[in-house]
Amino acid sequence: MASRHANGKNASGIYRAIEESVNRTRLTEHFATRTNDNGVVVASSFHHPSRGYVWCPASPLLAAWLISRGVPASVQPLEVCLQQSSSQTPEEGVLFATTYQDVDHGTIGIAALAQGPLRDRAEQAIRAWTACLRTRRLLVPLVDTACASPLVPLPPQGREERTPLLTSKHRAPSVCGLADAARDCIVGFKQRGDTVLLVGDGGLAAGSSSSAAWLDDQEVVAVADERAAVSINVDDAAAVAFVVNPCSSTEEVAQILAVLRTRFPLLRGQHPDQWCYRTTDSRNAVRTAVAQSDLALAVQNGQAGWLPEDILSVRSLGDLDPTAIASAATITLVGAQRGFPVPGVGVNDLIESLSGLGPTSVVYQRVVSSISTDFLKTADTSRSRVSVPPSTPAESPSERRAKS
Template sequence: MNRSRLTETFDAVEEQTDRLLVLSRFVHPDRGEVHCPAAPLIAAWLTRQGLPAATAGFGRVTRPTSASPATATARQHAGSVTATTYIDLDGRVVGIAVAAPAHHTDLATRTVATWSRTLRTRRVLVPLGDLPCGPPPATEPALPGPRPGPLHPLSEHLDCPRRARTRAVLGSYLDRGDTVLLLGSEAEQEHHWRERAGLGSADVISVPDPVSAGKVTVPAPERLSFVIGSCARLDDVPALLRILRRRFPMLRGQHPDLWCYAASDLLRMARTVADRSDLTLLLGPTAHFGAPSDRRAVRRIDTLGDLSPSDVADAATIAVIGAGTSAESSDTAVITALSGLGPLSVVHHRALSAVVTDIDKAAPPTAAADRIAGQGR
């Protein structure tokens, strides 16, 4: 990248408005079509500073030449384009470019210089996994510009098979007259879960944490069951069960084959990528992903304008958490913008807990295992 990098100022062939235009593409006189994926990020950063800016595609630019007074007047009206361009690994020409009228040329030059200092080869680490099926966020993230859909599309997963199985088990416990403890669900998630399942509150008691487990009271301890709340973090469940089983020895509950590992797997991956990164970006609602290690730099990004040049300049590896949970959904506005700040490698990390239910159909034991089994008889 550095060997092909050029910073230049051009005359703008097209006439401009009276504000800065951060170019999403333009035609370089020598390098041809230039793609500028970071344009929405830079425009949002300028707007955040009170400098009206917009993104726009642009036509051809030309090199400045000496000209007659009439041509100079026309050039002043059209303004100029300041750009840094480089050739990416795939052969495409990528750049940062700002078009400005004559009285904003210095501002355009400073903007390009500031963001050009952030250019470097980077990795982006993205945790992938089955999306926790809790309630949809009250509001969608406010990242500007076109994007391929919500950053956190929880509403698409409300009727997953795991949720349906848990609901069926809970219903069977209620049918036999048990009080049911719903373990691990946060209050908002549990309320949404009840509403979807058509459950009342009298016979289902939420136990979200160890404090609740130590205080919960039930009308008939001998008729008490538990289920794991939809997409609860299973790392928290054993501690709850230890407390509850000490207090209620007759407690019965959902078989572990029916527990859902989606939230725990995704949380584990989020922590893994955060701890391997120089900078962690949290996009939109990220309650399901937990907090990364506080030893690392963390920025919560609600709009692209929240990301500044100083945030990314020294970050060679960036974790993007909350951008989606599949390879198709991870190409968000933030990741796309980062791809315009130097050659980018996007690495998907996945954790998968698979429940094995066919252990009774395993292959016959080996001779050694037969001998050991015989010694035990």
């Protein structure tokens, strides 16, 4: 415990040193220069008179913030000669800039160039975002996509009329073993004469359910939620089986099954070692990250139904508020599912822009469930390795009396 505490103190000391370094090296200045632009030019890079090359990763963020407030702005590298000046004529251009020394990336800054009446707006932007400079963490929970191989039926021309819709020999190719297992279970239960209930919504995002083709052929009954579990009817309540729709949330599946088992006490179904935990793991990764953060941002991706209530949806960089960013030492960024591109802004855009507002660490987090079914075998093996001393025969009452 002592060493852990010491490490914690050291880490805290390093954090304070970095924070002090940013504050100590931070300079907010303005420079007289020429510009031919009618709008505000946000610098993606520029050359400081004494600090040399300055990289500006947050430039898209500043430009988006200005544009969202009706100010014409563009992002450009500046190749102009800068001169410090205490006074400017109304026609002159002024570059407002804040720079600091980053421990890993040299000189970082934010800068905006404008002339005439737009100079006040450029200065306002630099002051607002300069207040956000600090050391911070960005937590990125890794959210998986739905299975790439949903329950796909065999084309009608590929089977005879009496052949089951799916068989292990002719099923569609899959990259997910759990999807294969679900399809095999459906075939097995159908061959026994059971009504098969496909439990769960079947995906991480709305509209990604894999059950549509099965529903068209009426081979299974979709039970996507508890309301459906209450309302479904079957011909024979003693011949009902369930299969979990791959990538459904296991939390929601358990709630649905609780309703179904009440209605159909003889319900049988797929073994839990074939349930898919991808969606549950992804949601738990998000919830864990959000619980650790001061601010949580999510790109718009259609998952609002299960995201925590205090998470903010971001459609563009212009949605970010400097007052909220300034007070946040830890920010969670929830991205769209991999393979589902979102127009506008993505997690990588947020990471790059926020990394220009102080020394930044990006922490990628994943939750992974591991399923085990051989625990009894393991327990037996462990017990066989324990040596038990032979017990001595118990003395009879007469022997004990003779000794006494």
